[in-house]
Amino acid sequence: MSKIRIYELAKELEVTNKELISVLMEEFGVEAKNHMSVIDEEDADLIKELYEEQKKEAAEKKEIIEEYESKINEDISKQQRKNSKMRKGGNKRNEEKVDETPDEVIEMEETIVVKDLADKLKKPVVEVIRALIFQGVMASVNQEIDFNTAEKLVDSFGSIAVLKEQNVGDIAKEQEDEIDEIEDEASEAKETKRPPIVTVMGHVDHGKTSLLDAIKKSKVTATEAGGITQHIGAYTVDVNGERITFLDTPGHEAFTSMRARGAQVTDIVILVVAADDGIMPQTVEAINHCKAAEVPMIIAINKMDKESANPDRVKQELTEYGLVSEDWGGDTICVPVSAHTKEGLDNLLEMITINAEMLELKADANRRAKGTVIEAKLDKGRGPVASILVQNGTLKSGDSIIVGTTYGRIRAMIDDKGKTTKAAGPSMPVEILGLSEVPAAGDRFTVVRDEKTARIMAESRKEKIRQDHFQTSNRVSMENLYNQIQEGKVKELSVIVKADVQGSAEAVKQSIEKLSTDNVKVRVIHGAVGAITETDVSLAYASNAIIIGFNVRPDNNAITVAERDNVEIKTYRIIYDALDDIKSAMIGMLEPEYKEVITGRCEARQVYKISNVGTIAGCYVLNGKITRNCKVRVLRDGIVITESTLASLKRFKDDVKEAAAGYECGLSIEKFNDIKEGDIIEGYIMEEIKPKQL
Structure with a gap:
């Protein structure tokens, strides 16, 4: 009896994989793990009949509803015409109420002279005095008024009054947060499907760049004369009417750097493994980084055109890291590809679109834009230039934005084809000009109402960073582990293990994980051979982990970054010393003497x-x-x-x-x-x- 995969049937029926899996389980009692599961052709025929009946019923219902709506519309059309003017006026007032946000923040003391207040408001004194009279306050040009009176007056002019000791940046942020809340509530019903954002990772020389280039040439250059004319760290391709955005990043270092700043940009990771080489150290690092970020992976087994290619060996090695191929009974998708011959590229792209469909990625294109910086630089002729990815809303040329501790007004936007564009929607990468400084990769950006608000918020953030620098960090360390366990801040202790030989790394890893208790689970998120590097520190920072080194030392860059990010590195020569220290730290008995x-x-x-x-x-x-x-x-x-x-x-x-x-x-x-x-x-x-x- 022939079989058919669920995603193939879903495509034929023009429904989502999730919907079809639900119907199979509820209506037919068929167990389906995911979209790659197979069902008998007889079951498929029954499902097709069911959907045909549902289509007929839906068409009949639609006819009845349309007829009923037509009658209702005729009855109320007259009333609608009568009330249209009133309704427009009411809507206008409501819109003004929602959009009514202060244009400017006015700082003042407990009292202020009327003339000085007029100067701050940039209004004629006569107009200010007239507004005071409407409030029932008779005041001359040189007379002082109290803060409460001034606050009402300033509010009537569309601004906000604050006492000098109040933090203007916090007030501006509160106002922006209020607007965000209103937009969030309004946008939930308007959210529509957005393209997935994909990052490609893997070991050096396994063909990451070649694979990206092959996708570019087959999906981009065919439609764009001249192809990619400007590198902006990301690009978008079209696959059967569906868009996919690829992040062309340097690898898992950038991926983790973004995650450390709270920017979960990637929806799906393509892990490239060479069919003739198998799992290598950087492949393991990439797997661990993806697992820590909880991002779904698709394995692209590359270099299938080589005679020495052995995809089964790759699948076997993947099982050692908890990744079982779907054709071996697991749920990890493995796609054999060749960047050289372009074999399997269409299948890989199809798997991405199917996974994206299962993730139900949505965004509202009609709200103010939010997103993340992919990379940034200082250009000699153009000033600060940032490549950004819009994750929600639509970014427009002329918008005022705040990016981390940087702000500005967008002077120009360039898309991934090197063309100037006026607007960028969800999952679209663009390069922007007009920022005051160069932001950091991973910084979040938000559109605000004007450039002045952006400047105030940026300055406030800088001040908070300066203050936080002098305060104690909440990062986990051996010394504060017990206290954080008692306070309920730590439920899981993440550890990174580096050793001089593989045998030691495995022994230390297994021994440390056995220290788990009912209160705290000890989990080794990465174990490898070699010196402690900056990459290890980045992963520890992003995962709030400590680093244990056995017969190895951190390099200069790792020491510098660890001190800056307050990541604890502990090195040992004897395995039992490491275990004793962790055990003592967990029960609050750690008393370091030296x-x-x-x-x-x-x-x-x-x-x-x-x-x-x-x-x-x-x-x-x-x-x-x-x-x-x-x-x-x-x-x-x-x-x-x-x-x-x-x-x-x-x-x-x-x-x-x-x-x-x-x-x-x-x-x-x-x-x-x-x-x-x-x-x-x-x-x-x-x-x-x-x-x-x-």
Whole structure:
């Protein structure tokens, strides 16, 4: 008996996959996991008959309703004409009431002179005095009025009065939030289908760029003369009348950077895996980043044109990470493709549209625009330029917007084809000009009523960031873990594990996850081999995780970013020390007695072997300072080779107490002669600290 997939039947019946799955389960009692499930042809024929009957019934009902509506319209047409003027007037007043938002915020003291208030309002004094008389207040030009009187007067002119000590930025934000609430309530019923936003990830050299280029050439260049003329970090393609927006980002680093700022831009991730290479370290990173973000994945098994291609091997390796292909009984869609021959591209795009349909992505094109910055730069001729993605509403040329701590009025918009456009709807990427500064990737933008409001809100946000910098962060750390558990802030402790060898990484990962209790679940969201990198810190920041390093150290960039973002990195040489610390932190018994302080780092530039002395390393101090009494560890490619103390520290032929950043020095390490050029020598001291009060 022949079979048919649900999504194929849904396409034939011109209904959504979700609707068809619901009918199968409720009407026919057929279990259907998802749109890739198959049903017998007999069942399919019965469903077709059911839909044909429903269509006939719907057509008959439509005729009856149309006839009834026609009669009703005839009866009330006269009354409508009589009341049309009144209704228009009433609607106009209601619209004015909804749109009535203050044009300007007027700051003042408890009292203000009438003339000064007129100047602030930019109105003639006579007009202000007349308005006061209407309020029942008789006041001369130089007379003072109190704040309550002034507030009513200012309100009548369409502005708002605030005391000087009040935060103008907060008031402006409150007003914008009120308008947003009104628009949210009004837009729920008006939301319509929007295109999905897709990000492509995967290991380097697995064909991400080639796959994107193949899609561009087959779906964009065919319809646009000259193809893509300007790179704006995203582009849109048409697939059988359905639009798909692709984010052309540098990879999972940008994906996580956006998520860390609260910008969940991506709807679907295409994970590219080479059929001849299989799962690689960056593939694992991408899988973990997607899982942490809870974004659905479609696996594109690329390079199927190669003789060594083995898609079954890829599917087998995916099962190790909890991803089971749908043709193996799982729910992960795997599509064999070739960027070179364009094999499977249409099938991949079709799977994207089907997944988007299941997600029921919607937006209201008639409201004020909101969205996210994809990337931004400072252009020599055009000033700050930002590539943005509209996620809701319609952005228009001339709109005033606030973007993070930046603001501006849109002078021009360029679409993904390099053409100037006047408007951009939901899921549409555009490049905008007119901002005051360059925003950060992942910053959210919102259209506000005017440029002045945007400036006030931007300045208020900057001030809050400055204040927050001096306040204690709520990020999880070993020291505050117990307190956060008690306060109910932490239900799950996320950990990132990096180790020197794969065996250690797996052992540490399994041991840490066994520490879960009834109160807190310990979850390792990423485990890998190698030094702790900036990517690891970005993932930890986005997921509020701590980083555990076993026989590895963070690189310079990772240390800088971790300090800036307040991400905790703990390094160990013995696995049981790591487990004991986490266990102690969870029960509130962690009492650290010493704290490691990095004093400086230097790089071995030249190595000399001297008889009766040992190995001397000629070094350049990269940062901080190397002191004679400090302990040192030798790092090679981020892996700890040894830990010891300095045997000697010299500048030229003289013994010195320290060598500062930017200077050269010679040093030797006790009981260690295997220093090589390029090794990093990290100096540190152990500082005694008082236990924190719990």
